[in-house]
Amino acid sequence: MLQLNDTLIAESNPASYISESFRSLRTYIHQQVLRHTDQGTVLLFTSPDKGEGKTTLLANLGVSFAQEGRKVVLIDGNLRQSSLHEAFGMENTNGLSAYLRGGATSKEILRKGGQELYVVPGGENLYNAPDLLGSERMTALLDELKSEYDLILLDSPSALDYTDARLLAARTDGVILVAKHARTKREHLRKTKQQMEQAGATLLGIVMNQVK
Numbered sequence: 001m002l003q004l005n006d007t008l009i010a011e012s013n014p015a016s017y018i019s020e021s022f023r024s025l026r027t028y029i030h031q032q033v034l035r036h037t038d039q040g041t042v043l044l045f046t047s048p049d050k051g052e053g054k055t056t057l058l059a060n061l062g063v064s065f066a067q068e069g070r071k072v073v074l075i076d077g078n079l080r081q082s083s084l085h086e087a088f089g090m091e092n093t094n095g096l097s098a099y100l101r102g103g104a105t106s107k108e109i110l111r112k113g114g115q116e117l118y119v120v121p122g123g124e125n126l127y128n129a130p131d132l133l134g135s136e137r138m139t140a141l142l143d144e145l146k147s148e149y150d151l152i153l154l155d156s157p158s159a160l161d162y163t164d165a166r167l168l169a170a171r172t173d174g175v176i177l178v179a180k181h182a183r184t185k186r187e188h189l190r191k192t193k194q195q196m197e198q199a200g201a202t203l204l205g206i207v208m209n210q211v212k
Contacts, residue, residue, distance in 0.1 A: 095121035174202045
């Protein structure tokens with residue numbers, strides 16, 4: 001049985017103003033992306049620096065989409081310091097890293113996270129994450145999931161620290177940048193935006209986290 005923690009506000013307190021903020025972001029994504037396609041959509045969530053709340057945001061947004069009946073997969077693409085599994089009380093074994101190294105199938109790495117929600121944990125941390133995230137096997141996984149699920153939300157390491165986010169961005173239908181109020185520097189946001197554009201990604205917007 002899953003042991004959900006306080007990170008998943010959208011699950012534990014759906015009537016809160018924080019949960020309403022996730023529903024507002026959900027509506028924005030509907031208007032910008034989902035209503036224009038009839039196939040699965042892959043969205044990347046990244047931030048300029050670490051500790052800006054993108055993993056928590058992604059987890060709650062996934063719950064919010066699942067609550068309206070969407071079939072959702074959350075993927076921990078941060079193979080340097082995986083943490084998505086913690087929000088859902090899962091073990092971080094047999095995850096994305098195992099699949100990319102050929103040690104597991106796509107079905108074996110999917111974990112049930114809710115009624116319409118599945119989670120792919122990161123698994124073992126890897127020093128050569130870019131080699132695997134940029135591989136044909138990663139592309140094949142996303143293509144397979146797009147054929148079976150409505151929405152695939154992809155977490156990544158901080159964009160200015162590693163190349164991983166740029167590699168993943170090129171394989172997605174859109175990117176959302178996450179910034180932390182009173183902490184994220186504008187210059188870092190500009191640099192990250194430029195990186196995503198150079199990768200050929202569609203920037204859907206910036207989410208300001210923890211605004212008072």
